[in-house]
Amino acid sequence: MSATAEAPPMRIIGHPQPRIEGRLKVTGAAHYAADHHLPGMLYAVPVGATIAKGTIAAIDARVAEQMPGVRAVLRRGSFPALAAAKPDFASVADLEGTVYVDERRPPFDDDTVRYYGQYVALAVADTLEQAKAAADAVRVTYRAEAPEVDPALTAGEMTVKSERGDPDAAFAAAPVTVDQRYGMATETHNPIELHATIAAWEGDSLTVHEATQGVVNHRNVLAAMFGIPREKVQVISRYLGSGFGGKLFPWTHSPLAAAASRQLGRPVKLVLSRPMMFHAVGQRPAITQRIRLGAERDGRLTSLRHDYVNATSLLDDYEENCGEATPHMYATPNLRVASGLAKRSIGTPTSMRGPGAVPGLYALESAMDELAIALDMDPVALRLKNEPPLDQGLGLPFSSRHFQECLTLGAERFGWARRDRRIGSMARDGLTLGWGMAACSWLAERFPCSARVELRADGTARVAAAVQDIGTGTYTIMAQMVAEALAIPLSRVEVALGDTSLPAGPVSGGSMMSASLVAPIQAAITRAGEALVALAAGNPAAPFAGAKAGALRFAEGRVAAAEGNRQAVPFDQLLRALGQEAVSGLGRAEGTFPPKEKPTHSKHSFGAHFVEVTWQPELARLRVSRVVSVIDAGRILNPLAARNQIEGSIVMGVGMALFEETDYDPRSGAPVNASLADYVVATNADAPAMEVHFIEYPDTHLNALGARGVGEIGLAGTAAAIMNAVYHATGIRVRDLPVKLEQLLG
Amino acid sequence: MPDPHSEVQAAVTLRVNGAEHTLSIDPRTTLLDLLRETLHLTGTKKGCDHGQCGACTIHVNGRRVNACLALAVAHDRDEIRTIEGLAEGDRLHPMQAAFLQKDAYQCGYCTAGQIMSAVALLDEPCGPEDADVRELMSGNICRCGAYANIVAAIQQVRGS
Ligand code: FES
Ligand code: FES
Numbered sequence: 019m020s021a022t023a024e025a026p027p028m029r030i031i032g033h034p035q036p037r038i039e040g041r042l043k044v045t046g047a048a049h050y051a052a053d054h055h056l057p058g059m060l061y062a063v064p065v066g067a068t069i070a071k072g073t074i075a076a077i078d079a080r081v082a083e084q085m086p087g088v089r090a091v092l093r094r095g096s097f098p099a100l101a102a103a104k105p106d107f108a109s110v111a112d113l114e115g116t117v118y119v120d121e122r123r124p125p126f127d128d129d130t131v132r133y134y135g136q137y138v139a140l141a142v143a144d145t146l147e148q149a150k151a152a153a154d155a156v157r158v159t160y161r162a163e164a165p166e167v168d169p170a171l172t173a174g175e176m177t178v179k180s181e182r183g184d185p186d187a188a189f190a191a192a193p194v195t196v197d198q199r200y201g202m203a204t205e206t207h208n209p210i211e212l213h214a215t216i217a218a219w220e221g222d223s224l225t226v227h228e229a230t231q232g233v234v235n236h237r238n239v240l241a242a243m244f245g246i247p248r249e250k251v252q253v254i255s256r257y258l259g260s261g262f263g264g265k266l267f268p269w270t271h272s273p274l275a276a277a278a279s280r281q282l283g284r285p286v287k288l289v290l291s292r293p294m295m296f297h298a299v300g301q302r303p304a305i306t307q308r309i310r311l312g313a314e315r316d317g318r319l320t321s322l323r324h325d326y327v328n329a330t331s332l333l334d335d336y337e338e339n340c341g342e343a344t345p346h347m348y349a350t351p352n353l354r355v356a357s358g359l360a361k362r363s364i365g366t367p368t369s370m371r372g373p374g375a376v377p378g379l380y381a382l383e384s385a386m387d388e389l390a391i392a393l394d395m396d397p398v399a400l401r402l403k404n405e406p407p408l409d410q411g412l413g414l415p416f417s418s419r420h421f422q423e424c425l426t427l428g429a430e431r432f433g434w435a436r437r438d439r440r441i442g443s444m445a446r447d448g449l450t451l452g453w454g455m456a457a458c459s460w461l462a463e464r465f466p467c468s469a470r471v472e473l474r475a476d477g478t479a480r481v482a483a484a485v486q487d488i489g490t491g492t493y494t495i496m497a498q499m500v501a502e503a504l505a506i507p508l509s510r511v512e513v514a515l516g517d518t519s520l521p522a523g524p525v526s527g528g529s530m531m532s533a534s535l536v537a538p539i540q541a542a543i544t545r546a547g548e549a550l551v552a553l554a555a556g557n558p559a560a561p562f563a564g565a566k567a568g569a570l571r572f573a574e575g576r577v578a579a580a581e582g583n584r585q586a587v588p589f590d591q592l593l594r595a596l597g598q599e600a601v602s603g604l605g606r607a608e609g610t611f612p613p614k615e616k617p618t619h620s621k622h623s624f625g626a627h628f629v630e631v632t633w634q635p636e637l638a639r640l641r642v643s644r645v646v647s648v649i650d651a652g653r654i655l656n657p658l659a660a661r662n663q664i665e666g667s668i669v670m671g672v673g674m675a676l677f678e679e680t681d682y683d684p685r686s687g688a689p690v691n692a693s694l695a696d697y698v699v700a701t702n703a704d705a706p707a708m709e710v711h712f713i714e715y716p717d718t719h720l721n722a723l724g725a726r727g728v729g730e731i732g733l734a735g736t737a738a739a740i741m742n743a744v745y746h747a748t749g750i751r752v753r754d755l756p757v758k759l760e761q762l763l764g
Numbered sequence: 765m766p767d768p769h770s771e772v773q774a775a776v777t778l779r780v781n782g783a784e785h786t787l788s789i790d791p792r793t794t795l796l797d798l799l800r801e802t803l804h805l806t807g808t809k810k811g812c813d814h815g816q817c818g819a820c821t822i823h824v825n826g827r828r829v830n831a832c833l834a835l836a837v838a839h840d841r842d843e844i845r846t847i848e849g850l851a852e853g854d855r856l857h858p859m860q861a862a863f864l865q866k867d868a869y870q871c872g873y874c875t876a877g878q879i880m881s882a883v884a885l886l887d888e889p890c891g892p893e894d895a896d897v898r899e900l901m902s903g904n905i906c907r908c909g910a911y912a913n914i915v916a917a918i919q920q921v922r923g924s
Contacts, residue, residue, distance in 0.1 A: 036864055036865060036867060037864075037867065039872075040863075040864040040867075040869075040872075041856070041864060042872075043869055043872030043875050044847075044856065044860040044861075044863045044864050044869075044872075044875060044879060045807065045847065045848070045850070045851055045856070045860065046805075046806070046807015046808065046846070046847035046848050046876045047807065047848075048872055049806065050806075050809070050873060052800075052806075052810070053800075053806035055801075055804055055806075086771045087771075145790060145801070146797055146801055147790045147792040147793055147797070148790070151792070208907055209871070209873070209907055210809070210811040210817055210819050210871075210873045210874045210905060210906070210907045211809070211811070211871065211873040212810065212811065257871075257872065258871060259809070259811075259871050259872070259873025259874075260870065260871035260873065260907060260908055262907070289810070291813060292811070292812040292813060292814065292816075292817075488871060489869075489870035489871030489872065489873075489908050490870065491870075658867045659867060659870075662867050662870055662908075662910055662913060663870070665909060665910070665911075665912050665913075666870060666908045666909030666910060667909070668909070669909030669911060670907075670909055693812065693814060693816060694811070694812045694814070694816035694817050694905060695814070695816045699905060699907060700909065700911075701902040701903075701905060701911075702897075702898040702899075702901040702902045702904070702906070702911045702914065702915065703895075703898045703899050703901075703902040704902075705898065705909070705911040705912060708912055
């Protein structure tokens, strides 16, 4: 179900569209990075450090180098040192110039080991089997030191991120308070596609097939590391086996593969193993959060403090921005959000789906549930009571916020009114039921983006941009935008993306891709239309011979004279009459993130999740059985893919609440459960019945279509709603994710 | 275990999607790597190489198998079917068509494995309920979490 308010009717946008690249995906014909084969290609397998802290004493590759098919065992000094890329996060706002990388140290930069699995050597051979055997045969000795692996996260220094009023005094004076800590284990992205690089040099030019969520940024980082002009590097990522943030920014295996290729004068393919996916390609770090809430007896929040500390690597300062949603979620005159870092012997963390707000809302929404219980108040009513009139953190109006409707509609669809608040009081088929709910929010911004649209004489159109489709449906959405604007069928639009030879586009991150594409595609169509009009006006053979360009209009794929009632001519007919193959236009639009100037509105999506869990104490069996989510994310461009995004997020939220945890051995610092058998993600049997509703209020502050993006918001709040339901079923408040069954057995 | 220093080769004849390939291979080669790196049938994916994700699911003599756990030399003359061999020319297998229609994927990386598992499931003893399908499809991880649509696609084919 979806309700549309004040939206002009559209033919293609807003209607469920199967993916245009779907046929390639179901036939195995979509080529992901590791599916490419280049003549003479060699295989590379990295050797990872088996200590988490210390120095390399010696690397003995004599045996490995003599093995059949082995071309080289590369280590520090084997090739000219790579430059550090000098990353600057603010540069992601620079369309062509973005240079960002989370792990700053180039591979093989020194002999210091800072985390388990850090690459220390690279075996390269004719076949994969030979390279693997060679990597196994490399003997590395270390001078090991005790790693920093203390799971208790304490920060030396806290940085205030947002503050208003006097939260300490208000908390002290509040008649009802909550003061709790919430922990979250390290999570590893684990996209099913392994990170992969295929690098090939031709003279001084480098071509890389990479599993990346950002081809342009990846290109720029490689160019910086190799000290060559950007124009000399091409990065291709046409199909991506998803990334969830783990493939946003380059990791060290990619320049390693490129360096090996340059050194050996052959294309090199490097695919990480699943254990390596836990080492040097980022993770959502372990986080501890403290939430302090103060409220009046009627439920009005008077004080909100949110302190969080995340683990980061020894070299980098990745901050999990847990307080992102806290200042705007609820009304309160007094608030402080503060953040700190705890340096550990781990690989550099990175963004993982909904970075910041997802863990932050787990803590805040759990605390809100605890407050509702302390107040003896319904948790939906508590949230309705604290609706802010504006974003009190930024002091700005919301561009569009329909959070209360999410709450009331969700409650209605779920049947929340039938909830018996008493612990363990509800049952079905001999199972104890727990009903819980939580809110969600995610930012809505745009990256700068460009795109080219070509109109062709055969009636088709092509849209091209160096963006990525990470599984979110970008191919289809780009085609929808063009088909809608040109009034042609979807099947007549060809989409090219994932290649730096196309007009520059941003990383696929922050759920911002669709919103970022609207304006450049519209501008490109306008430019192409202008080119067509200019051609028509100047050509005596054309149906508009003699007309001035200014007297012709291009709209809905047709050219018409502004005056008189001559029939509008479709672009393909006109092109044929003009004897032209095609016209094209380039469009470009600036972004809003990171903001270069003070914004006028607070732009966020909102939502609410209602969750049912079943609990069988005799078997210690906990299941998430049913979820109803209502999402306020502006206009939904493709309801089929959008629903899939929210459902997929809910499934990931089940994993976050019940299963997902990367375990570091406190002695060696190694992630000990580095496999898909031991790092448990939700399977088909774990997926609940899901009902997703979109309430659609197009938010034209962000773009003309009013779309805000749906890739991440579904994960926000889900784990909190699940744990709130678990409390309702069991009376046990679990404040460390993932839940362990022994905690529930009391 | 073969001596990694030797260059032992083993002869094997594989019948893949109806075509016969007689090859001399490194005996360490898994069926998955052979399909992908030698025959360039890259529709079958590697997600773990340890039988834990299902991305590499293919059919060997009509039954679903994790190709990453199979040594190629152990499948001399076996009948192997991969995702590339499922459609008949331009005509998609009903399971492929159902996956497309139901949006039973996102990134598409697990999809070949899901579809090969799902097609094999049609001939397995599987109860009628969604829960039965979910259980039998739980060896195929979809990290994108498109499970609801995967079940819907399979049930549509089973119902028809
Ligand atoms: S690659 Fe074979 S099961 Fe994962
Ligand atoms: S569609 Fe991405 S893993 Fe299943």
